[in-house]
Amino acid sequence: MLDGRSIQVIRALTTSSYVLKQDIMKEVNLTKRQLEYTMDKINGWIKDNKHQPVRFIKEKASIDHETYTFLLKRIDMDSDHFDSQYLMDRQERMHFIYMMIFLREGYLSINHFVDALEVSKATIFKDLGDLKNDLEEQNIGIEYNRLEGYNLSGDELDLRAYLLKIVLYSLAFNPNRKFIDYFIETNQLIKFEEMLSIISSVMRKHDIKFVENRLIEFTYSFILLKQRLLNHAVRIDEYIDAKDLMNTDEYEFSLSLLKYFDMYTESSSEYLSRCVLGFSAGIHEITNENRNNVMKMVRRFLNRFESFSGIVIEQKEDVIAQLYIHFQPAYYRLLFRIPVYNPLLEKIKSEYSALFTIVKETFKSFEKELDRVISEDELSYLTIHFASIISNFSKQPEYQKVAAIVCPNGIGSSMLLYSRLKSIFPEFIFMEPIEFINLDSVFDRADIIFTTINQVEFVKEKKPYFVVSPVMTDAEISDLISEVYSKINNFQYQLPSFNQMINIVKKYVPEKEFKEFENEIRGSIVDDLSHETYGKVNLELSDIILKEYIQLDVTAHDKWDAVEKAANPLKILGAISEEYINEIKKSMETNSEYLVISNSVAMPHAKPKYGVNKTAMGITVLAKPVKFGNNNKDPVKYIFTLGSIDKESHLKAMSTFIQLISEDSFFEKLNSSNTALEVKEYINDFETRINTA
Template sequence: MTDERSRKLMKRLVERSVHEVNELTAQTGLTKRQVEYSLEKINEYVGADNGWKLVIENNRIILNDQVREQFISVLSDRSYAKQYLMNAFERTNYLYLLLFYCGDEYLSISHFIEELGVGKTTIINDLKNLTLQLEKENIQLAYTRKNGYYLSGDEYQIRYYLMKMIIWDSTENNTSFIYDRFIERHHIETVETMRQLLEQYTKKYSISFVENRLTEFIYTFIFLKKRLSDFPVKLNDKYQLPALTAMNEYQFSRSILDHFAINEASAALYLCAWILGLSVGRETIHSKDTETIMILVKRIILRFETISGIRFNNREVVIRQLYSHLRPAYYRLFFKLPIVNPLHEKIKSEYGELFNIVEETLKPFASLFEHPIPEDEIAFLTMHFASLCSTFDDCLTTQKVALIVCPNGIGSSSIVYTELKTLFPELSFLGPVETSEIEQLSNSYDLIFSTVPNIRLFYTKKPVYIVSPIMTTSEKYRLISDVYTQIGNFNFKLPAVDKIMEIVERHAAINQSAGLEKELYEYLINQNEAVEETDDGPGLQEITAPELIQLNMSAKNWEQAIRLSAAPLLKQGRITRNYIETMIETAKKEGPYMVISKQVALPHARPMDGVLQLGMSITVLKEPIVFGSKENDPVKYVFCLAATENNRHLNAMVELVRLLEDPEFYSILETSQQSEEVFGYLSQTTALLEK
């Protein structure tokens, strides 16, 4: 039998041909001894019948193509679950699945022992763990002599927990084969049978799912459909939307339920709401909600541009991409459906400034849903804005063609596409595409980058590289080394950062070890760029100066206020006169886009309109001026931004947004007699923010 550790190790091993053991321990969280033990189990399970044995030599593990394909095959094989030894976490999930699906049956300790094949003591401990987990979700694991073990609580919460469990297991934990084991054991419709049925209706009603979202829906519906009739829900008023029954998603839901002879009145509306939160939004398909969602999309884009100081060039592309994400996000928030983003923490780490700006952008829209917008959802939207903010040009070279395969949706695929184009400018890229589209492309590509390991990729006999949608600098570094070693220059070898660190430590004291290591990775990845171009960007005090701060100024109207605020930037040669005229013309066409909060305006234009150097001026008006904003007029504080193409101003914008929430900042602006006082306050405060 294999176990979770062995599976985790196999999953990591297939990503590369050569692995350093110390890297594996860091990536998997296993000790070196645990890695060695898991290798022994893998050799027994996979290698014994195939005449090979994986060993650690010179602190490295080397896999040939045959072994990698066997690992992928094992990880993709649903029958793998039959010989798999579940850990405590997996058994707990399996018990919940049993309680959920067999909620109308009598369940006892004996049933659990027979189902899982473990002892009574183990089952009792697992039930205790499950009880503690469910209490956090306001669900109770109850027991009576008459009814046995059963789930008690709000049916919405009980269903929500299952959905969240499946989403997490199919994305981060990659343990969907446990659900396959349950399906086979209980003789339920298979995933493939359900997929074929759904494909008929998705075509009929023009419903689109991202590859992985469809898989999550299939698994969840297989376990849920029995409960739709056995445990009907009392519909919340939110489900009584007249527009809901006119949507294609409702007709889609009704057709599926009719197929299984499910006539419960609440089921179709519940299923419709759920599908609205999963399917891809397409602005070309007009429905009852198209206008509402489109207005929301445009307002979010406008607010993001206002707060970030970024002006998008191709607005139609931006609207189309955000609509595809925002429509399902709107319904996830509206109906309080599960939102699970395994990349949440990584996105916050790698795109911290942008995440904070997106979070600030969404604050006014939280009132639509009567609760704060979860960070997981903010992280999803951050991925979209990260890809849209990219200013990299398409590469024209066609020496080698790389195919990008991403089954997780447009957000992560856009990020991967942008990152890879930056790392490998000499490659020409196809995609991103879903796994099912690979066969149609035949031999039109030389190598594959994918966010998910899949046996079908390795059948192409092309080099395959498994990448994370959000790559750290060390992951980018390792990927560059792998790709160039295999398909580029066989003599190419990036210097080893850990060896450089060892040398430096022998001859000098290092105050910020993690920071030095990260900067070395970034420098070696981008050797043609200056190191200062790879940091987090300058702070607010670094893009302004006492000469750019004006206090107690007079203006007759909003146009004069903008010209007045831009004057110091023009005097210092940071902008051209055309930049000022563009800001004013844009305001005349689009309205007071620059008014970002009460009494605060942030006029700006695109870098191409006349930015010569990054900078921001701060102007405090003697008397407030009406800009035309119904919500935030009149304006007294004007921050004129000149941003360059590389978006390095985002760190400063995050600091500004935080300051605008601090009453003391406004007090300083009002009471200071000299611009040096304001600048001194900025320097002191932003230094504290950075800490």
Template sequence: MDNKLYALMNLLCKNTYLTLKEIEQQTSCTRRQVLYRLDKINQELMSAKIEKIEVLQSAITITQEIRNKLNSLILDNTEKDYFLSSRERQLTMYLLMFIELPYLSLNHFIDSLKVSKSTVLNELKELELMCKEYSIEVRYDRNRGYFIYGKELDLRRFMMIEVIETFSKENNGKFFDLFIEENHLDIFQYSKLVIDELSKKHGMEFVEDRLGEFIYIFIFLKARIVNCRNSDIFKSDIDYSTIELMKTTKEYAFVCDLILNYKQSDCIAQSEILYLTAWILGLSVGNPEEDTTDCLTIANIVERLMYRFEILSGVQYKNSEDIFRKLYCHLRPTYYRLLYHLPIVNPLKEKVKQEHFKLYTLVLETVKPLEALFGHPIPEDEVAYLTMHFGAIYANRAMVKIGNQKVGLIICSNGLGSSAILYSELTSLLPEIHFLKPLESNNLKNVEEEYDIVFSTTFIDEDALNGKPIIYVRPVMNMQERYQVVREVCMKLKNTFSNIPNIEQIISIVKKYGTVENEIGLSNDLITYFSMTEYYEEKKENLKLSEMADPHLMNIQLDAVDWEQAIRVSGEKLVEHNYATEGYIQEVIATTKINGPFYVITTNIALPHVKTEYGALKIGLGITTLKTPIYFGAKDLDPVKYIFFLTALDNETHLNALSELVALFNEKEFFETLDNAKSPQEISDYILNYELNKLSK
């Protein structure tokens, strides 16, 4: 079974109805390839005396009987049926070198991969290019054969990243299982049983979907440690000054117990135990209830991030304690990953940046102080994870079941951040359904509430649902995927989806009477409009910075004697044009006197605002440039030269504008415009042109 056929079968198992175009987009195949693979699937169905899949009006319907058969085919797929992709062949060669087999020849690679000599040589060239990016060389020696050369931490980092990326793709655990079996490594299921037992013993908690990648990485790491016996792992550019602190953690006790369950545990040096501890500290979920030696450090970072995000975004936390707990759970492992330069791969990174860009931009600015703490930039993968966790702010809404409203159960095994964003999206997408709080699949048996339909990010044995319909979703969805979810809900709860028009047919009709310059954009807007009108209307209300930054609210080269006068005068125009009451400005001043200039967010920049109830009347942003910079008492960030006075009415409508403003903070030309502008209109024109240029790219 080739990987493309495997991917198609997985896609069909999770949907009731799909257009051929949707299949092409989600499998990255041509129409011809899709039809060819559908024909192969139909041959299997017909041999099992199951009605084949028919293509009608460029779409297919997948019955429950077909889905059951495809699931059994996937589960029964054996080694002889699995064909490695090019990337998997390259990873196989790297892993063979990584686990330090005694001698690796070209023939060894040919036998293991079951491909020709020329294919092996081509894959080696590709692997060498990939390794080069991590300062790793693939070398050959007559006595050693093929081997990898570089800093030990780089060799491990590359392995971890490749395993995580490969495992994040659906059902790729089979590839690792085959490698483990062929090379006689520790069996996955044994390791899982040991780790599950020890996790309970030591009160450890892993995100469900990350447990698999953790086990595979541990198996490969242990094989290398035993075979290579490299005790110099700490001789690197990493500061391990917290080694003694690590020994006090439950993660250290967990590792010590873990290695005792394997043969050759005496070959594992103390330095390797500490390395494994650091790695597991970067994986396990933090618990704010535990009195650990690092709890105050982590709590302080969480509070600083929450505070900074609140100032930058203008949000008002509805349940700050709940948000603190969720962020703490994620920030503790993040802290150790950043401290020890441990790799992290977020398979949802690009999707988060695309679908939640405004939130991502604000979080990116929020975490900048952490760069000074750790001495290096925060990886985008970490920023994307934090973006998902700050999504909890919008998921934290009171949802009360109304009358005979259908009840939806969300199963998300990707962590708290993913669950928060998914919950928020589904509640907005399907307001007619009352959603229970998300849970992981291993907690399904503990659900006491009644529910009518299940939404899951991971495969579930449908027998456990007692006939309840299930819809498979992604933790972060684009427009096409949201549309498919609505369509699936209509089919499974209403037995029809006549109220969800066929987008492809509508575009086809439009093309008869005019030219469509941006078919993807039209498709997305139609999908949004027809499947979620409420979301569409809400989305239209998200203001641009040019709409919030009214020229009438600007002061050019304001001459003020101190910070209080600067705040008072810059806020006067907000009051004059009915954006705020006088009480709103007074509250900013009063709060500053008590808590200090909390709104000075970076060098020379202040973003004053307080809660809506103190007198915000309209959404707006006043911009003031000071003739002479003024000291607000913000230590390293003083003096303040630019004041951006915000008035907000909710937590969402202004976010798009604030993300634009934060992006402008990194544009030197923006500040040159502020410094040289002779009138507010010049600043307004610059912002508008910035938006237009951004839109045209």
């Protein structure tokens, strides 16, 4: 029988034509011994099904074509093969137990759990204990009495939120829907396909749109919430006026769906409409006051992002519209305690660490407004959106190969992947990303397919396809380039993969020096192969703040004089031009408030095209503060003048800068220092501390 770990390993084996043991160990978080044990289990199962086992030749997985197709069919989400051959892991058993109690109708005993999960009482008691510990952190309890058996205690909103977490976690981190399907079948709930058909019909009636993955999540969530909505009323915090809510398409959709099942109540309609607002795509026109408020927030956040990142956004209205589509549902998720999971969280934090820090700072004010902590999962999705915004969407000439991108994860992930692939393969024509259900509409036009999901249909069609992630490491990009060019017979570009080269070099480079060599060669390879890939030049804050750019105890008559004097060292040393300073002043004529990024701190900057010769930041401490027109953060005493040659190379420095200006000790140093060298040394020491933390 296969367990969850085996499924994860099979998925890792089938994501690429070139898979190494170390790749699988890293992706599934296994030791070498654990991987060998799991592979023995998988190969035993493969042999039982009359196929050739998976072999490793010099650390590389070798899979027979028929075996590969067999594995894809078995893990395909539309396949039914896992029902009788799937062994739940501990986490899934705990989730199964919670769902049983959540949907409890009548007496529920330990024997019910034993029968449903087919494990011993000792295992059930251990799982129950672990589940209770997890639930305590969510203010949920599991209680038992002889009359009712097991039941849940706590706020109904918290109980439902945990149920949603189970659904989202199962679909995000272990996308094998058979676990939830099995629960639905054993509890005689309405099946997924039937519910999806009903929901889709009601969606069309009310012009509601879901991203493909969100529609799957909502459908499963509604199946599991349905009975609870009818039998348990819930108190809704009135962040949105009920009358305003009733004027939305989401409310009308929820009403129709509930009436279809003859289960309308005021409580159920209010709760479900809020769920729909959190799951659906924010694509409706702004038709009421609340949506206007969301749009105002998006504008404010974009202004804050510009301030903290030092980037002046082009085509701002288009960018605002793009951000709104993601932020509207995110806003309602935060309001109504609807969870979100991002399986790429750690990868995004690693590959976009500087941008993640800037985005986190951008949204701090929102946390205070709503008295809600924005989860790192939510922040990572927002980071993807901002990464796609700052990517270079240059116009492509016409080339021979046409590529389709299949990505059901939402606009942020799709557009990030779109821009990354365009920069990696500039000789291809890329159609805009589509969801899997729409693949037929572009299939005939595409020469190759890039996809974030691995579906057996791609194998059947005999067309080159490549499974990719919206967020790729340098090694993954290198391997992708090699794999793509080898499959399309472009021998001019065939290269050994990063892992192939690194395994050869590992034999001859001492272990102590190997990690440093690996990191350096990784960046070098991808730089050469894709000049426009995000974040290849990562300037440190100490690189852009020279001692000569620092001025202390400067006298200024007003904000105009202050900005002129603060920018002067950068102009004298050739980092920026007079035109650049004039452009800053020009923008101040209409709005100088945006330059003030925190209490007493301003950061003047403009677009690179107005005269930036070198990325640089100056520091000016005024003898007496001056007003910039920001009522909440005036007057300004500290001015950090930024000039950046592009939209990306300075982001790591800005990430450090954000952390630096959150330290009271830094401003104490600015106030007490007698020389620029003292300030420069403080910055160098601070940077070293956070980089080695």
